[in-house]
Amino acid sequence: MSKVKNIMAVGAHPDDIEFGCSGTLYNHIQNGDNVVMVIMTNTKSVDGVTGKILRTKEQNQEETIKSSKTLGCDIEFLPFLDLHVPFSFESVSKLDSLIRKHNIDIIYTHWAGDSNQDHIAAFKTTMAAARYVPNIFCYEQIPIPRVSDNTMDINYYVDITNSFHKKIEVSRCHLSQIEKYKAQGFDVTDNLETLARFRGIQANCKYAESFQIIKMVVDNDN
Numbered sequence: 001m002s003k004v005k006n007i008m009a010v011g012a013h014p015d016d017i018e019f020g021c022s023g024t025l026y027n028h029i030q031n032g033d034n035v036v037m038v039i040m041t042n043t044k045s046v047d048g049v050t051g052k053i054l055r056t057k058e059q060n061q062e063e064t065i066k067s068s069k070t071l072g073c074d075i076e077f078l079p080f081l082d083l084h085v086p087f088s089f090e091s092v093s094k095l096d097s098l099i100r101k102h103n104i105d106i107i108y109t110h111w112a113g114d115s116n117q118d119h120i121a122a123f124k125t126t127m128a129a130a131r132y133v134p135n136i137f138c139y140e141q142i143p144i145p146r147v148s149d150n151t152m153d154i155n156y157y158v159d160i161t162n163s164f165h166k167k168i169e170v171s172r173c174h175l176s177q178i179e180k181y182k183a184q185g186f187d188v189t190d191n192l193e194t195l196a197r198f199r200g201i202q203a204n205c206k207y208a209e210s211f212q213i214i215k216m217v218v219d220n221d222n
Helices: 016-030 057-071 089-102 117-129 164-171 175-183 188-203
Strands: 006-011 034-041 053-055 074-080 106-109 135-139 156-159 208-215
Touching: 006 016, 006 089, 006 117, 016 034, 016 057, 016 106, 016 135, 016 156, 016 164, 016 188, 016 208, 034 057, 034 089, 034 117, 053 057, 053 175, 057 074, 057 164, 057 175, 074 089, 089 117, 106 117, 117 135, 156 188, 164 188, 175 188, 188 208
Parallel strands: 006 034, 006 106, 034 074, 106 135
Antiparallel strands: 135 208, 156 208
């Protein structure tokens, strides 16, 4: 039997993880692994230009707690501000403490070429804090109109055909975010299916999530 693994997913904001890699996390849970989601922010979400409150702190917490219960995993919040996630001694030490607390074997996080500054800071923080973690993977950002001149090097696929329904279920827990994008003309759940189908075509399955491997250590004993 394979040993139980301790899995951590890092997201700058509520919903990042669910949109990015919740199908893979559900696969881990179904295999008996322990999963914890770490959210770098624990504040209200605001428009960076107008200052308009998009989601209250209470909404963010309620939706994230609901999604974690739906997925069947633990959750940890770090105390940083939306739009101002730092890459600093404080962010690295706080994430490092959680990695040690949960004895993490595998981490999923944002990727370096993301177009969101909080996501980039979360990636850098993860890379510093997870220096002793043997397996680090970067997940894709939410499929909305964002582009980067530093394209993601997709080199790892996970078949989520049997867990795609759960990905959509946990993503829909973030109703305020889905409604925000709907008002802008974007159907998040439809886009998630489109991306999963495309990655599934590449991986020769119905639905897949794709990743960039930063580091992967194969344990031949398990």
